Amino acid sequence: MRIRNTAVAAAAGSALLAAAALPATALPATALPATVTGHSPYSAAVPEASVSMEGPVAAAELLAKVERCSQISKGRYRPDAGASASIPVCGLNGAVFWKADMDIDCDGQRTTKCNSTTDPWFLNTTSYQQSNGAMLNSEKLPHIVVPVPSSIWDYRASGIRGGSLAAVIHKDKVRYAVVGDTGPAGIIGEASYATAEALGINPDPRNGGVASGVTYILFTYSEVSPIESHSAAVGLAQSLVPTFLMNNRVSGP
Secondary structure, eight states: OOOSSGGGHHHHHHHHHHHTTSOTTOSOOOOOSEEEOTTOTTGGGOOOTTSSOOSSSOHHHHHGGGSSOOBOSSSOBBSSTTSOOOBOOEEETTEEEEEEEEEEEOOBSOOSSSSTTTOTTOOSOOSSBOTTSOBOBTTTSOEEEEEOSOSSOOGGGGTOOTTOEEEEEETTEEEEEEEEEEEOTTBOOEEEHHHHHHTTOOOOTTTOSEEEEEEEEEETTEEESSTTOHHHHHHHHHHHHHHHHHHTOOOOO
16 A cells, blocks of 8 residues: 555554455445356456457547546545545446546555565555455456545445456556455545556556556446456456446437
8 A cells, every 4th residue: 555645654554454344245235237257258358458458448438438527425535645635536327436646556465566575555454355365466456446434435335345346547548457455535546556557557566656647437336256356357347338338328518
C-alpha cells in the first residue's frame, strides 16, 4: 500500500488491518447475475500486455459510457494524502466508476517484486484472500483497491465486494481486474503491481504509478470465482460487459 504522505501511513495501516477482517461475503446473500469459474472457455484467449484490448470491447467503448458523472458518493475522495478532495464515485446501470490516479499496491504474498525491501509500505495481508486462504499475489494478479467504508461511500452498499469485476482503463488500454484490497477511507486510486504492469504503467511501488488518467469501472453484483483467476475475470467480462454497454446507451445531447 503506497501512501505518498507518510505522516498518515500508520493510521492507514491500522485501517487496512481492520478492513482485512471483512469477509468476501460481507454483502447480504444476493443472487449475482453472472459468475464465471476458472475453467472459463475464454481462458486461453487472454492477450499479452502490449495489446490494447483485453476482453470483448475496446477502451473507447467503455470510456464513452463514463463521460458524465451521476455522483453516488456523499462526498469526494483525495487522490493522495494532502491533496484536495476532488474525486466522486459515480453510478451507472450495473456499475460504479471513478477517475483518478494510480498508486501501486504490492501487499499480500511476498514475491520477488513485492516485499518489504522493494516496497517500504509493504503489508503481508490483503483484505480478501484466495480460494485456498492465502493472501493475494499483487505481483501476478490484476486487482484494485477500494476505500474502506466511510461516511463518504460504502462500496458494499453499492453491490461491490471482494472479487467483483473491474475494468481499469489507461489511455487506449483496458485490463480486467478484481476488487482485492481496501485502502484509507479518504483516498481513492490504487491497483496492484500486476494491474499497472498490464496497462504499461510503471509498477514500482516506490516511485511508480501515474498521477492521473486512470478510469476504474466496477460491475455491481458481479463475482469472479476463484478470485485469483485472471482468466475467470476475462471470461466474466466477455459475458457481462456487452450487457453493460447495452444497458447504458447514451441518448440525447
